[in-house]
Amino acid sequence: MLHFASDNWAGAHPAITKSLATHASGYSKPYSDDELDKAVERRFGEIFERDVAVFYVATGTAANSLALSLVGKPGGIVLAHREAHIVVDECGAPEFLSGQLRIATVDGAEGKIDPGRLRKKVESMDGDVHAGRANAISITQATEAGTVYSLEEIDAIAAIAKDFGLPLHMDGARFANALVSLKCTPAEMTWKRGIDMLSFGATKNGCWCAEAVVLFDKTKASDFPYIRKRAAQLFSKSRFISAQFDAYFRDALWLELAHIANTIAADIASAITQTKSGRLIRKPQSNEVFVVFPKSLVASLNEKDVVFYEWPTPANFEIAKDEQLCRFVASFHTTREDVAELSKLLEDWQGQK
Template identity: 50%
Template sequence: MFFQSDNWAGVHPSIAANLSKAGEGFAAAYGNSDADRTVLDLFSEVFERDVSVYFVGTGTAANSLALAAIQRPGGAVFSHCEAHVIEDECGAPDFFSGMRMAPVAGRAGRIELDLLSKAMGAYPQDAVHHGRSAGVTITQATEMGTVYSLDQISALSEVARSHNVPVHMDGARFANALVSLDTSPAEMTWRRGVDLLSFGATKNGCWCAEAIVCFNQDLAADLAFIQKRSAQLFSKSRFVAAQFEAYFADGLWLALARHANRMADQLRERLTAADMRLAWPTTTNEVFAILPKRVAGTALGRGAHFYEWPVPSFLQGEVAEKETLARFVTSFATTDAHVDELLEALKA
């Protein structure tokens, strides 16, 4: 009953097999192997345009180095107030970029457009004492299991453009958002004004595969040096490439995300049928429910693994003292039996 996080899941067999295959023989190092070049071409095919790609080891590295590429002295990067980049990365984006994260509120993990406009208006380019706007970062899917619609991404990008700053997307669960919206990678990113993407695959069946995808070539010039200086240029990068090669083959990455989302749909339906209260609607592989503390405690004692989530600001007053907010995350490895076992533990 492992619903703590999708990064608890293992590696998909096809990806593991390709990793094993990559271990044979010799190959050029530091991104110069045939496998590396093949995967860089694959990324361009997936996004329907030439892109620059930089492999990194973690999502935190991807976010931090992407933001370092847009740095401005005195810069402020606008993020949802409860996003991973501002809550869960130990200040790494601030450290590597030399900038500060400026929080913007919004219900269920999404930045509200009017609040973004107001927040950015407080940082005019000539206000030396306060700093200046340097970028906007959005999380897709959000930390709360929701997604930005394509029109919402376009609208946020337009606000950023009005301040002459780029847009970064944290795509730790990029595939889950993509299949939820039933759209294309290009349509969810650069066609909607996104300049940089942290492309995550580790949560969706890979062993350790994250990448910075750069759509704006004006920002790409420094990224190779940023990657090297931050110790993220791997000598045996063919092992990251091998994961991405199998990940993209025959649409595996989308199939894995669809399965994870489908398991979450099933969990949402089962929780509702059991008269348990969903905290807010979600459409990806994260499910949030408000449970009596005794129910949560009993389930944890019976071997269920899930996260007791901090109550967000928009939900204040809706979670009683004897209740807790629980987050359940499904993955490519979640099965119908796992959902059954979880429901049995909660009903107990």
């Protein structure tokens, strides 16, 4: 089988597995109080160029939900893109775990919040007790559309957050892929642009299960341990998360893995273009490729055990009845041989039309 469905399908990198095995024996203080836990938190600080608070959680959904819960207020509304993961893929978890938040959507091209629409949305809520109040803004980097907010685009949204005193959250499930795409530092893509909270995902990029909430102002982190514990997200054997991050950050492995995935995604896009088998929605900016295929080609690939997702058609995007929007995702584990085999299948289909 050829696996292009999601980077969630890929296993763990051998270095991550080795680190887990290394720390599997013996005894260690629980609940993030071990020396390894503290060393990894310091490493986060080095990577982000400031002293940060780091809290491990089990999933990206937990990271997003609890980060937003930290800043939740009665009647609070989180503003996010209509295609954001917290909107369409988290089963209401942010609302449920916060107990008081709601999410309002803001449109924008290519999976990104449009700053003009965002400002109007926030202004429309100002002082209206019946409608509730803007509480926070959340952006996804890289987005659910596979695009990446430029630093200037983050600046524009951060300026609105600052004008209205709203915390700015970044869902970084594919943080490393976006970072490699922008060729900037973690600090430049986050707190230096006005990001207050980050859901830092590593599971999709070679880890077994490693997610964290990173708070860039430690003075505002005092409530988070209680929020996390109440949500049943406090790991007792936290060293097994730290062991993953320890290997993940060593020798910039995390950036190397993201670079591999992004490069392979570009190769997939090139194979589709060269075989003229479908039309790309856009040039890939991270490790996701969105393409419109004839439904007959989709059926042919399915029969040949090529695994990918048939994707919902976004609003304001039209395709023919005999076409299907598809998403292909590359991981660190995807090889050039996989892409070559896919290319051959596309060529064969073209030849049989």
